[in-house]
Amino acid sequence: MRLLPKTILVVSVTLFLILVGFYFYVQQILLKTYTELEEKEVQRDLQMVVDTVIHETKMVSTKIRDWATWDEAYRFIKDHNKKFIKDNFTEDTLGNLNINVMIFIDLQGKVVATLKKPDTWNEQELITRILAHHQQLLNHLNEKSEIYGTITLQDTIMILGSQPIVGSSGKGKIRGTLLFGRFFDESLTTELAERLHLRVNFRRLDSAASVPHFRLALANLMSKQQSFLTLPQDKFILWGFTLLHDIFQQPNIFVYLVRERVIYQQGLQSLHSFLMALTVFGLIFLSITLVLIRQTVLARLSRIVRDIQRITLKNSTTERVKVRGTDELAALSCVINDMLTVLDSNSQEIRTLNERLKAENVRMGAELDVTRRLQQMILPKEQELEQITELEIASFMEPASEVGGDYYDVLRHAGGVKIGIGDVTGHGLESGILMLMAQTAIRTLLNNQVTDPLIFFEVLNRTLYDNLQRMNIEKNLSLTLLDYAHRRIRLSGQHEEILIVRADGLVERIDTFSLGFTMGLVDNIREFIAEITIELNTGDMVVLYTDGITEAENEHGQLYGLERLCAILSLNWQHSAHEVKCAIMRDVKQYIGTQRIFDDITLVVLKQK
Template structure:
């Protein structure tokens, strides 16, 4: 039965353009998919390019930094050896006239310094004494009146004394005619010689020299240590520079010093002798092209005073460059260059771009077909629903909607059919829901009240637990302070003046230092447990006890000491189910000789005149407690302290101390304060360092433990 009611005249509507639902469903759907996929592909390609540039930049900087770090060691070691030898003669430890003793001394040094190819001395009488490596064999060498001025190489006995004649050169050898000797006489100071051909070619090298003069200014001898350029090339060849990248080193004059490639950085003349070549004459095309580009870009290699990141076209592809200067006060003035082809990084990016384009086209086709099918399926029931709604609007209230195929449209049709009944039902349901909500609110209020009571009880328990833990931490802190070396222990050491300082960032610190005096031996230790707090403090106490135990049993072998100490700590850490470990350095002192073992921060050696030497401990050990056996990682570095010389040890809490601007204190500032105050007592030096560190930190939070040990040999 149809309902009857009065219909009002329809308002006159202005004609307007209408759009069909079919294109509205298909076109935006396809366009959005195509735009999204295309934009994603484009952004992925651009981001990939940017990432490649960033990765290439970071890789170049990292490789150059590693090269500079290793070169600093290579270039500092020969001059340190010469200094030690010159001081030994000056103070009477060595006698230039005792050939056997000198050869034994050099024989011991050449074994300790594996990177050096020859350690020797020459004098104004044409005499030459040294020790060197020949094809994996160490020989002791002599040129004197007894050899008739000829170069004699001997196989040494167990003490390093000449035992058996190994080789005699076919011509006389006069050190005064060698480039290293001539250059040192002209400069009258320690220098690096120019690159020259070794006496036994084919090989090129440089020589670090130090002249020794008498009190009247007479030249007594020139101490020298050879560094073969092939040693630097061998190191460069071990570095992986991308897939096909390479590194090389140039002098400012353009001469090729070393290269990571198999192409030799020299050429052989008619006599079979090695002669230096410039980078643009290298047989390697990348080295040759890079050197020429630097000349074209800067005009002169002398213009490169700061690290440079450059790129140029080589074989139709971009070649990324990192150029960084390296120099020292003895005459080294080189450029470290790393070259990486862009193709090493872009191959995968281009492949991804091709894949993205293909997927875009495939997606567009699939989206078009899917859009047409979906539009047909949606439009048919919508048309039926529109007809039914129009009939109801005209007063046919008995008209029912019959829509099938799409759940949402079926539900919409049923909603029209049940609208009147559901309105009344909805009101009744709303009242029931309100009552139910009120009951739930009351129940929830009761639950919250009970939960609040339980939280209050837990808070009281937490306060009691905090009081207990605070007391335990206070006891641990007192124990930690009790085992630190006392002032009277330090002043009782006759040959050394020592001052130490430790401040924990928390109630209990993870830093460790100790000075122990045993039979004919003084042992100095410094370490840093990861993190801080009670667990780190307990581990520090374990280390201190273990070190004292090893000293008590008079164990001196650094490998045995560190391996036993590591196994003890490793097993305790495993038992504690902890992830803590520590860096640790131990120093043994005896009559001016100092032996350093273990991996920790750099050790700062300060000479009486304020000259500073930095000792890298990365190759001397391994973190304690990380693995069960570290015996293969333990090494030892030895040096000699003259009266007034000393050493400064520290933890990373010093160099990484931050101020409010997040700036670090740094190793350079630490060395500056040490140099400015080295003429003062160790206690005064320590006070100056602590005061300067506190001024740097200011009101900023101290995040790590701060530990310092200052040692100076008494005059």
């Protein structure tokens, strides 16, 4: 992505994240304030409802006062004269008082007279329910005593007031009790809602508990001792709840009101308008910022890039980038020019070093070529192998680099045939030289008719060790020597396992670990040298190899392995030594595929005629 689109993307994303973060922050603060304001409004409305209900109960008590202190009522409660009822009570009396029932009770608790609206309950049932659990209404300690509030009947609620019946002077002996009652019914609820201009409603406590939504609010009001509770239904409706208490200060009325969230909606609208304005401002700011960045930074960077491209095309370190201004981009141009100056001053030295390296590479290439040719020259020739009539011999060697570190040789002498195979650590020039030293020392010992494996390996190891110490190189050689004579092989020296394939295809694996020690690693290995003898019959085969075969890797990094080599031998044991060699190398190449060869590969196949 080019710098300009990347800058636009970074600035846009940054601005977007700032706007989103600012929006959520303002939303939390602003909407929380609006919500708290709404809750206060709802609590104020609930308090107004509570105050109005209390006022209604007080009004009932106030209306009783005129009747309870009337002399005629005072005489009536004593003489029970029905003329009082006939002369003073009409069909409109209760309506004018805005009550549902009026009850006169003497000091013995006997109901003297009852006046109720026709549509209310049966008179006796109503009186029974009022007085059943509310005998406290009749207990007035003095002439000025008054009791008012709400009471819960079986399936309704009533506003009830109670005052003692006394003379007009307000003094004298109490002769009874006067009760005024008004049902807290739907008409009263509607009257209160219209008066307060609120969507308010009232339920008995047990009725509210049966509604799941109210049950949760009721539980909160009862458990937390809260006076008021507000719960949002959604972003449009807010509920308010409170409890009213009866004459005995026990909760008996569940009050709830519904309020539209006008303040909250106004807050949301204000927030969205503010966000829109902020977005417009942000886009204007983004546009101005991008124009300024493009003119003051990106355009100048483009000119610097063009200058560098011009210098690159000319391939000249004498050219310079034009310096414009005095800011950081100008400093960058100066740094680039300083770098070009340094490159220019060092270019001649680099060219000189390149020439020297080329010459050195030519010289080392010549040396490596000589060493490689020497290695190839001292390998046993085909005609030498054919002169060994007792054995079929086939061999293969492929170095991983120009000069290999593998060793193998077949030397005929008066006592028989000496066959050697070994592997120098690593490969390259030093490994190739160590291999040449080993071949020369082995032939020298053989020409001096040294046949004892202890003496042979001891002298060979000492020679290699001393030379390696003089050369100051960390190389060593694993080596196994086979002495063949009269269908018998004497085997000594430590290297890879020797494979003996019998004429019936059975493969025997001979471990050489206990037959010697690594050559050139220490100065004396005499105590490690041992020898075993192997008898060969017609058709038996001996296979020698280096780890370049068993550790060859395929494209998945998996090793070729000794088991796979033994399997190939079991399939091809009946063929000639040359055919077996070809079968093994063909399978190894197929297994490796396109993978590079990491180690030298050497293979020698001997078959008893």
